[in-house]
Amino acid sequence: MRRFAELILRYKEYATALVLIVVSLLMISGSSSSQLRSFRTISVGVLASVQSALSWLPNPYALETENHALRQLNKDLSIQLTQLRDAGLKVEKLRAMLEFKEASPMKLKAAEVIGKTTIQMRSYATLNVGEKDGVKVGMPVITERGLAGRIIGTNDGYSVVQLLLNRDTRVAARTSEGRNDGLITWDGSSSLYLRNIPSVQPQQAGDTVVTSNFSSLYPENIVIGTISEVEPEGGSLFYRIRVEPAVNFATLEEAFVVLHSPDQSRLDLERRMIDPSLGGGGTEGGQ
Amino acid sequence: MIPYMNLLWYAIAGLILLLVQLNLGYIAVESVTPDLLVVLTVFVALREGQFTGLATGFLLGLFFDLISSDIIGTNALAKMLAGFVAGYFYNEQLSISESIGSFRFLGIVALAALIHNIIYYFFYVQPTDLSFTSFFLRSGIAASLYTTVVAVLVMLAAARKQRW
Numbered sequence: 001m002r003r004f005a006e007l008i009l010r011y012k013e014y015a016t017a018l019v020l021i022v023v024s025l026l027m028i029s030g031s032s033s034s035q036l037r038s039f040r041t042i043s044v045g046v047l048a049s050v051q052s053a054l055s056w057l058p059n060p061y062a063l064e065t066e067n068h069a070l071r072q073l074n075k076d077l078s079i080q081l082t083q084l085r086d087a088g089l090k091v092e093k094l095r096a097m098l099e100f101k102e103a104s105p106m107k108l109k110a111a112e113v114i115g116k117t118t119i120q121m122r123s124y125a126t127l128n129v130g131e132k133d134g135v136k137v138g139m140p141v142i143t144e145r146g147l148a149g150r151i152i153g154t155n156d157g158y159s160v161v162q163l164l165l166n167r168d169t170r171v172a173a174r175t176s177e178g179r180n181d182g183l184i185t186w187d188g189s190s191s192l193y194l195r196n197i198p199s200v201q202p203q204q205a206g207d208t209v210v211t212s213n214f215s216s217l218y219p220e221n222i223v224i225g226t227i228s229e230v231e232p233e234g235g236s237l238f239y240r241i242r243v244e245p246a247v248n249f250a251t252l253e254e255a256f257v258v259l260h261s262p263d264q265s266r267l268d269l270e271r272r273m274i275d276p277s278l279g280g281g282g283t284e285g286g287q
Numbered sequence: 288m289i290p291y292m293n294l295l296w297y298a299i300a301g302l303i304l305l306l307v308q309l310n311l312g313y314i315a316v317e318s319v320t321p322d323l324l325v326v327l328t329v330f331v332a333l334r335e336g337q338f339t340g341l342a343t344g345f346l347l348g349l350f351f352d353l354i355s356s357d358i359i360g361t362n363a364l365a366k367m368l369a370g371f372v373a374g375y376f377y378n379e380q381l382s383i384s385e386s387i388g389s390f391r392f393l394g395i396v397a398l399a400a401l402i403h404n405i406i407y408y409f410f411y412v413q414p415t416d417l418s419f420t421s422f423f424l425r426s427g428i429a430a431s432l433y434t435t436v437v438a439v440l441v442m443l444a445a446a447r448k449q450r451w
Contacts, residue, residue, distance in 0.1 A: 013337045013374065018346045020367050027352075027360030028410060039353065046354075 148247030337374020344370030
């Protein structure tokens with residue numbers, strides 16, 4: 001017995017290691033026992049208390065992580081807010097368009113603007129409606145605010161609109177209050193000009209300009225814009241009247257194609273009368 | 288016989304390191320953290336001998352098992368064996384600056400950490416479908432290296448003591 005004790009003492013490191021290995025393995029195999037679990041519950045509780053007591057100590061990592069998470073959340077919420085605002089604006093716009101379509105006596109085809117382009121001072125928009133929707137070349141394009149342009153090309157599914165801000169714009173127009181007829185043109189700025197209004201007839205800013213019944217291409221009384229400035233045209237007997245378009249072309253996203261075709265017999269008659277003397281020139285050259 | 292003051296210091300250091308070890312997330316690299324308890328175990332083994340080293344490793348590991356969510360006994364076994372291995376390098380003739388403040392200390396920490404992680408990760412992957420070899424090669428070696436890097440601070444502190 002004494003020898004055994006001496007042996008143990010001599011090799012106490014190995015003996016202890018052996019005992020501790022056995023103890024460890026027993027603990028590992030019985031780590032799910034209820035006694036160990038309850039002991040762990042207590043130790044975790046004590047540790048949580050200690051950690052709670054020390055929670056006033058700043059933890060740079062936790063702060064940085066929280067900061068990062070809050071920034072990310074802020075970014076996500078900002079994006080959501082922008083999307084919601086955008087959706088709200090779109091809903092308002094679509095509601096106005098729907099009301100306009102229901103109230104309009106004209107036959108309209110709703111369309112979405114899927115592309116806009118400007119080529120050498122000529123602005124165009126592409127719509128997602130085409131011949132299969134009944135759209136034809138020459139049909140006017142409007143929004144709930146007013147005239148946007150005219151269809152100049154179509155295929156089965158798409159059509160191209162020549163917008164009013166276009167050097168080829170020529171629209172027979174009339175002031176709604178003064179009932180003076182003139183011609184709408186564009187000179188390259190963001191405004192339109194109403195020409196051929198004699199300077200003897202009084203004009204005032206704020207008056208609305210609409211399409212005239214002189215036009216063979218557009219139904220009458222479609223709003224074109226509002227007079228913003230009236231000035232005499234130097235060296236002539238006419239005014240130079242600036243008109244702010246009713247349609248905001250920069251934000252044009254939806255439009256209606258007016259399913260209106262010009263009266264062909266009227267066009268033929270006018271052409272027959274004009275051709276021999278002028279060779280095709282007229283008041284509505286481009287539009 | 289170990290001086291009581293030394294035992295007290297080791298106990299305080301162990302308690303602090305246990306708490307620190309549970310809050311090492313802010314220095315984690317790809318979820319790998321250094322094992323400060325292994326460093327302390329090696330320190331004790333080199334200063335006080337193999338028996339104290341293995342006992343320290345066992346106690347530290349056991350306490351860590353209890354306050355962490357590990358399988359109880361895995362850290363106790365792994366740290367005990369780390370202390371046991373480190374104890375082979377105990378030499379009572381060496382001063383603290385010689386035993387701890389030298390690259391020898393780093394080598395022993397690296398070896399002990401490697402042995403510790405082999406045992407620890409062996410039990411760690413048991414309840415999972417993870418391959419022990421690939422997991423050890425990916426995380427075990429990295430953790431051992433990280434532990435060794437942290438041990439450099441202890442080594443530098445001990446080496447500085449030599450100059451004082």
